Structure formats: C-alpha cells, structure tokens
Amino acid sequence: MLEFRNISFSFPGRRGPVEVLRDVSFTCAEDEIVAVIGPSGCGKSTLLSLAIGLRKPTAGEVLLDGRPVKGADRRLGMLFQQTTLLPWRSVLENIELGLEIRGELKAQRRKRALALMQQYGLAGFERKYPHALSGGMQKRAALAQTLAIEPTVLLLDEPFAALDAQTRVVIENDVVKICRAGKRTMVIVTHDIAEAISMADRVVVLSRRPATVKQIYQIPLSRKAANVADVPSMQEFTYFFKSIWDALDISVTGMSAAA
Amino acid sequence: MTRLSHRPLVILGRLAVLAIILIGAELGVRYGMLSQLFFSSPSQIFEALLTQWSNGSFLQDAGITILETMLGLAAGSLLGMGIGLLLPQLRLLSSVFEPFLMVLNGIPVIVIAPLFILWLGLGVPSKIGISVYIVFFAMFIPVYTASLRLDTTLVDALRVMGASRSQIFWKVIVPSSLPSVYTGLKIGSGLALIGAVIGEFVASRAGLGHMILYASGTLDTPTLYLGILTLAIFAAALSLTIDALGPVLVHWRFSDEK
Numbered sequence: 072m073l074e075f076r077n078i079s080f081s082f083p084g085r086r087g088p089v090e091v092l093r094d095v096s097f098t099c100a101e102d103e104i105v106a107v108i109g110p111s112g113c114g115k116s117t118l119l120s121l122a123i124g125l126r127k128p129t130a131g132e133v134l135l136d137g138r139p140v141k142g143a144d145r146r147l148g149m150l151f152q153q154t155t156l157l158p159w160r161s162v163l164e165n166i167e168l169g170l171e172i173r174g175e176l177k178a179q180r181r182k183r184a185l186a187l188m189q190q191y192g193l194a195g196f197e198r199k200y201p202h203a204l205s206g207g208m209q210k211r212a213a214l215a216q217t218l219a220i221e222p223t224v225l226l227l228d229e230p231f232a233a234l235d236a237q238t239r240v241v242i243e244n245d246v247v248k249i250c251r252a253g254k255r256t257m258v259i260v261t262h263d264i265a266e267a268i269s270m271a272d273r274v275v276v277l278s279r280r281p282a283t284v285k286q287i288y289q290i291p292l293s294r295k296a297a298n299v300a301d302v303p304s305m306q307e308f309t310y311f312f313k314s315i316w317d318a319l320d321i322s323v324t325g326m327s328a329a330a
Numbered sequence: 331m332t333r334l335s336h337r338p339l340v341i342l343g344r345l346a347v348l349a350i351i352l353i354g355a356e357l358g359v360r361y362g363m364l365s366q367l368f369f370s371s372p373s374q375i376f377e378a379l380l381t382q383w384s385n386g387s388f389l390q391d392a393g394i395t396i397l398e399t400m401l402g403l404a405a406g407s408l409l410g411m412g413i414g415l416l417l418p419q420l421r422l423l424s425s426v427f428e429p430f431l432m433v434l435n436g437i438p439v440i441v442i443a444p445l446f447i448l449w450l451g452l453g454v455p456s457k458i459g460i461s462v463y464i465v466f467f468a469m470f471i472p473v474y475t476a477s478l479r480l481d482t483t484l485v486d487a488l489r490v491m492g493a494s495r496s497q498i499f500w501k502v503i504v505p506s507s508l509p510s511v512y513t514g515l516k517i518g519s520g521l522a523l524i525g526a527v528i529g530e531f532v533a534s535r536a537g538l539g540h541m542i543l544y545a546s547g548t549l550d551t552p553t554l555y556l557g558i559l560t561l562a563i564f565a566a567a568l569s570l571t572i573d574a575l576g577p578v579l580v581h582w583r584f585s586d587e588k
Contacts, residue, residue, distance in 0.1 A: 120486075143489055149490045153483040159582045168501075169491040172488065172492055200585055202582070
C-alpha cells in the first residue's frame with residue numbers, strides 16, 4: 072500500500088517560498104488504481120516526484136507498506152509524460168536498461184526484455200531505434216521499460232497526453248489490464264476527467280495551488296467494464312463527470328462573456 | 331541531396347570544371363596570357379613538386395604539418411570533450427570558470443600564436459599547442475552547451491531506476507553529447523590545420539606554412555601553389571575522414587529505417 076501522509080511541499084521562489092502542496096493525504100491500496108486530478112499547474116506531478124524520491128516533501132511523508140520511501144526504490148516504477156527511451160539505444164536495449172542498471176547478466180536481461188516485447192506487441196522492433204516508432208509504440212516501449220524491473224507500484228505522470236485519441240484508449244486499456252493482472256498499485260496523474268473515471272477505482276481531486284485534497288470519489292465503473300473504452304457509455308459516467316467537473320471549479324464563463 | 335538520376339551528370343560537370351581550370355592555367359601560362367609571377371601552370375607546379383621531392387623537403391614539410399594537425403586535433407578534441415562533459419557536473423566550478431573560458435575563446439588565435447612560440451620554441455610543439463588551443467574551444471563549446479541543456483527527463487528516469495551518478499554519466503550524459511562531439515570534430519578538424527599553419531607562419535623552420543612563406547619571399551610562385559594545393563588536398567582528406575566518423579559516433583541518427 073502506498074500512502075501519502077500529510078504531504079506539504081514548497082520551493083523557494085523570488086518573493087519567498089512558493090507553496091505547492093498543503094497537507095495532502097490519501098492512500099492507494101494493493102490492486103487499486105487511483106487517479107489524481109486537478110487544475111493545471113496545481114502540483115499533481117510534484118506529488119509523484121515526491122513519491123519516487125526525486126524530491127523531498129517539506130513536511131509529511133510517503134509510505135510504502137508502512138515504511139517511508141527513501142530515494143530510488145526498486146518497488147516503484149514510473150511512466151513519464153515525455154519519452155524516457157534513450158535515442159541512441161535500440162528498443163530492446165532500452166527495455167533492458169533498468170535491469171542493466173541493477174547489474175543483471177546480459178543473457179538474463181535480454182531474455183526478459185524479449186519476452187516483454189512479445190507480450191506488449193513490440194515483436195519485430197527489437198533492433199529499431201525509438202525515433203522509428205510511432206507515438207503509441209514508443210509509449211508501449213516506455214511501459215515495457217518501466218515494467219521490466221517488475222515494480223509493485225506503478226506511477227504514471229500524464230503519460231498519454233501526447234497520444235491521439237484512439238491509440239490512447241488502447242494503451243489505457245492495456246495499462247489497466249497489466250495492473251489488474253499483476254495486482255499492482257497504480258497512481259495516475261491526469262488532467263483528463265474521462266481518463267480518470269475510465270481507468271481508476273478512486274479519483275482524488277486536488278484544488279488550485281496550494282493544492283489540498285478537495286474531494287475523493289469512489290468510482291465503480293472501471294472494474295465493472297470489460298474495456299476502458301466501454302466506460303464513457305455507462306450510465307453513471309455522466310454523473311461522475313459532472314461531479315468531478317464541478318469539484319475542479321474551472322471557470323468557463325470567460326469565453327462566452329467575450330463573445 | 332542530388333537526385334539519383336542526376337548523379338552521373340553532376341560528376342561529369344565537376345570533372346569538366348576541373349579540366350577547364352587545369353587546361354586554362356596550362357595554356358594561359360605557357361602562351362603568356364597569364365603572368366608567371368602571379369600564376370603557375372600545372373606542369374610548373376609538378377616540376378616544383380619533383381624538385382621539393384628529390385631534396386627531401388616536400389615529405390618533411392608535409393609530414394610535419396600533418397603531424398601537428400593530427401596531434402592538435404586529437405589532443406584538443408579530447409581535452410575539449412573531457413572538460414565540456416565534466417564542467418557542467420560541477421556547477422560551482424563551472425560558474426566560476428565560464429567567463430574566463432569565454433574571454434579566452436574570444437581572443438583571435440593569430441595574436442595568441444606568438445605566445446606559444448615564446449613558450450614552446452620554434453619547433454613542432456608550439457604548433458601543436460596553437461592547434462590544441464583552437465580545437466579545444468571548437469569541441470568544448472558545443473559539448474558544454476549540450477551538457478547544460480541535457481534532457482532532465484532521461485536523467486530522472488534513470489535515477490528512478492536506481493542508477494548511480496556514474497551510471498547516469500556514462501549511459502545518458504556521454505552518449506547524448508556525441509552529436510555535439512561530431513560537430514566539434516567537424517569544426518575542429520578545419521581549425522587544427524589553420525592552427526598549425528598559423529604557427530608556422532609566425533615562426534618556424536619547417537612545415538607547409540614555412541614552405542609557402544619561403545616560396546612567397548623568394549618569388550617562387552610554383553612552389554607557393556604547390557604548398558596551397560597540398561594543404562587543400564590534406565584538408566579535403568581530413569574532412570572526408572571526419573564525415574565517415576558520423577555513422578559511427580551518432581549511429582542512431584544515421585539509421586533512417588522507419
């Protein structure tokens with residue numbers, strides 16, 4: 072279980088410290104998918120960088136199975152918004168990267184990477200360089216790169232924002248399946264309400280900066296649906312969409328007033 | 331990029347231009363249309379080559395300049411690459427040194443050259459020194475700038491995977507600098523030769539620069555042209571060699587498989 076306990080974070084700015092997160096607490100159980108949603112620039116991504124140990128919270132702590140996370144932890148894997156495939160390595164070598172860093176033997180890590188490529192529909196692209204892959208394929212390869220080290224907790228930082236709508240749904244569905252099959256814990260940060268409802272069991276809504284937890288919604292749809300693509304056509308979808316939209320409190324009156 | 335079907339025509343055209351220049355110079359000088367003081371015919375230049383060859387000075391002069399250039403290029407590139415990669419890792423040191431390096435880079439090499447002669451003497455070492463000096467900056471500046479603009483997501487991704495500082499250095503920072511190293515080599519190879527010849531011009535006892543300067547002083551126009559042509563051929567060969575390094579250094583950019 073991953074727990075964010077009373078997390079506050081601020082960084083020094085030109086006119087004194089800038090407060091980003093204020094007393095944020097929520098948990099994510101094993102085999103649970105939690106989406107964190109909030110207005111842009113509210114510090115959603117910061118939350119993940121704190122969990123993964125890239126930054127330290129000003130106050131509070133991130134606990135994994137009851138113990139504080141310190142620095143890089145091999146139980147945590149992260150899928151970034153931007154590509155993390157090294158352009159000078161072939162797709163296969165990229166997927167091996169995490170295992171290579173851990174000092175695994177070449178034969179072993181190659182076997183594991185090849186199996187992952189087969190599993191995620193990347194077979195035939197082993198020797199290609201990342202730039203030769205489509206956006207969707209690159210994302211798949213990055214996912215395989217992250218999963219190669221078999222993390223129990225998967226953190227996703229707006230990973231699908233740059234993909235086209237169809238590719239996006241396919242990959243969202245894959246990620247949900249992978250997560251559920253491996254009984255993994257997953258936290259996805261997104262600004263897309265539909266994505267949050269379609270993928271997550273719970274949605275945490277953050278407020279504007281300094282971000283606090285505004286509302287937490289229990290969403291039963293993802294687990295009921297056979298496929299992520301089916302969720303938006305389910306009856307309760309609109310209800311959750313409207314509720315979360317209202318909780319986000321985004322002003323849309325500006326344009327109509329101008330027109 | 332020339333179209334494939336145009337290729338034979340382009341090569342034919344280039345050969346024609348070369349032929350016109352050579353034949354024009356030969357006939358022009360022979361029949362007095364071009365002054366022998368200012369121009370030389372290919373046959374005169376070839377004669378000068380034979381003279382220089384037989385007394386052993388051609389091979390010596392060319393050899394010395396090539397040696398100075400290659401050593402200057404190698405040492406300057408390694409130094410520029412090493413410091414360009416390491417300095418950004420040491421933020422404090424890099425902030426301290428940056429203005430000094432930028433000022434040093436701004437000084438025209440021609441005015442630095444006499445200092446190197448003073449320090450290292452009339453022989454080969456001073457020419458290598460000048461060459462190293464300008465090649466260093468040609469390599470240092472692109473590598474240093476690229477290291478400062480490193481893609482932090484890649485570094486973060488490796489840190490999350492548990493990579494150590496040295497693993498990040500060798501797996502991300504060094505490979506991501508390779509396109510800049512290639513740029514540095516391309517610019518540096520031309521500058522290495524310029525550095526060596528400038529040194530020879532300022533003060534020397536041998537080398538192609540010395541040969542050209544001496545020929546100019548004695549109004550030996552064919553030898554003057556011989557020197558220039560030899561330098562041109564060497565420069566072209568060097569540039570072709572560096573171009574061939576591209577697919578080795580930045581192999582992923584040269585793989586155009588889609």
